[in-house]
Amino acid sequence: MELRARGWWLLCAAAALAACARGDPATKSRSCGEVRQIYGAKGFSLSDVPQAEISGEHLRICPQGYTCCTSEMEENLANRSRAELEAALLDSGRALQTTLATQLRGFDDHFQRLLNDSERALQEAFPGVFGELYTQNARAFRDLYAELRLYYRGASLHLEESLAEFWARLLERLFRQLHPQLLLPDDYLDCLGKQAEALRPFGEAPRELRLRAARAFVAARSFVQGLGVAGDVVRKVAQVPLGLECSRAVMKLVYCAHCLGVPGARPCPDYCRNVLKGCLANQADLDAEWRNLLDSMVLITDKFWGPAGAESIMGSVHLWLAEAISALQDNRDTLTAKVIQGCGNPKVNPQGSGPEERWRRGKLALPEKPPTGALEKLVSEAKAQLRDAQDFWISLPGTLCSEKLATSTASDDRCWNGMAKGRYLPEVMGDGLANQINNPEVEVDITKPDMTIRQQIMQLKIMTNRLRSAYNGNDVDFQDASDDGSGSGSGDGCPDDICGRRVGKKNSSSRTTLTHALPGLSEQEGQKTSAAGCPQPCPSLLLLPALTLLLSAARPRWR
DSSP states (O other): HHHHHHHHHHHHHHHHHHHHHTTTTHHHHHHHHHHHHHHHHEEEEEEGSSSSSOTTOOOOHHHHHHSOOOOHHHHHHHHHHHHHHHHHHHHHHHHHHHHHHHHHHHHHHHHHHHHHHHHHHHHHHHHHHHHHHTTTEEEEEEHHHHHHHHHHHTTTHHHHHHHHHHHHHHHHHHHHHOOBBBBBOHHHHHHHHHHHHHOOTTTTHHHHHHOOOOOOHHHHHHHHHHHHHHHHHOOOOHHHOOHHHHHHHHHHHHHHHHHTOOOOBOOHHHHHHHHHHHHHHHHHHHHHHHHHHHHHHHHHHGGSSSSTHHHHHHOOHHHHHHHHHHHHHHHHHHEEEEEEEHHOOOOOOOTTTOOOGGGGOOOOOOOOOOOOOHHHHHHHHHHHHHHHHHHHHHHHHHHHHHHOOOOSSSTTTSBOOSSSSSOOOOOOSSHHHHEEETTTSOOOOOTOOOOHHHHHHHHHHHHHHHHHHTTOOTTTTTTTTSSSSSSOOOOOOOOOHHHHHHHSOOOOGOOOBBOOTTTTTTTGGGGOOOTTOOOOHHHHHHHHHHHHHHHHHOOOOOO
């Protein structure tokens, strides 16, 4: 194929040189008015343009027939053609980035609104129903919602552990409030905590919330992170500069026809595709992992529905909390007897009052809000847009040729084939770097892939793995948690003073990192503080670690 392509170009070149050697008057006497008009429109000095065609022996990119382009003009137009293609790539990437960023904001706002509405319902209803059992522990509930938000936004904390610690601390506080006539020192409360799993003082609510919340939150946050990672990959790849061989090929494609006096001939479609398939060979290698990512994102939206879905769980956290407190009130006497049996009789508090019925205000009856349909609309639109974007990388050459480079509408003998006006004969290359070994238009070194793009392929693989784990209900960051007796997993999420006293000793300094902070900071840049190029609300996310530290310094411990 390579010998055939070279033979075809040699025939074209020989024909062009023969025309020059013949001294064809029609060839030599053509005016350069059209080239002058195009060159001036690009902002270059018209003094560079000759009045009539000159010999083209000085040309380094275009065929060396009679020409209206000097060496300086050829260099200027080559630089301009490269800049125009790079701008077209940025425009194409920017359109997809905008789509992904719009999706991200829509889903993020919806999930945040579910949590906010749940917390608002709790703050409005709990004081009147549970009285001081709630009001004296209001901060504990606020801190729980704060941790849920931190987890959703990408904080490196173990959600199941955080929930377990919340229930343990809440049990200590409420047990003391329900028994003001008893002295309950820390060691007695530690004994209470050790028996809590067997006693189930809050009924089934903690277990059900733990199982459902872990799956719901990890599905929601991994989906939104996927949107962020996808947009980040598009942004970085769109900024990859074109190589020298690509610049030469694009110049030949776009402007050499003008230099040779055939400005009306538009590039042959297959010729244009070969040039851009060579220029964008590395970008096409993103295709497989890009498709895997988008397929995984479409798949995980199935986890948004049903009684255990993100829509239901994130919007009804307060209902689980209400059920738990009610269960504790109902089982107070039985619980107290079992605790005394296991931990012994506590001392009487001479200054404490007897148990009072004022703690029991009744049960909370809050109807679950039916779905508004907002999430269904978001998911429907996202699925359609993600499917449309699946072939983005391999369709770029064809899209740019038809939309930006104004190729001819058909392969015929009236289009520009790189040497003259005529039919383009070489076959169109396949997609990707390996398929460019015999590209007749762009010399591509298939042994030297672009490292920026290889890094982005790895980011796509990592995010796809996270989505697949989330689909199975696993948080990939903690599924290999070390068994060190603390149950802390591979990372924590907030300082001790925010989350309350921990069951085991933790390194609070490790609880401030946003390992996968939305919207889509990749592993490689997850700890950077630059928000450039991130869709909103990226800057606010990067302030979360500092805010966490400030809150931890300002708050007393709430045991």
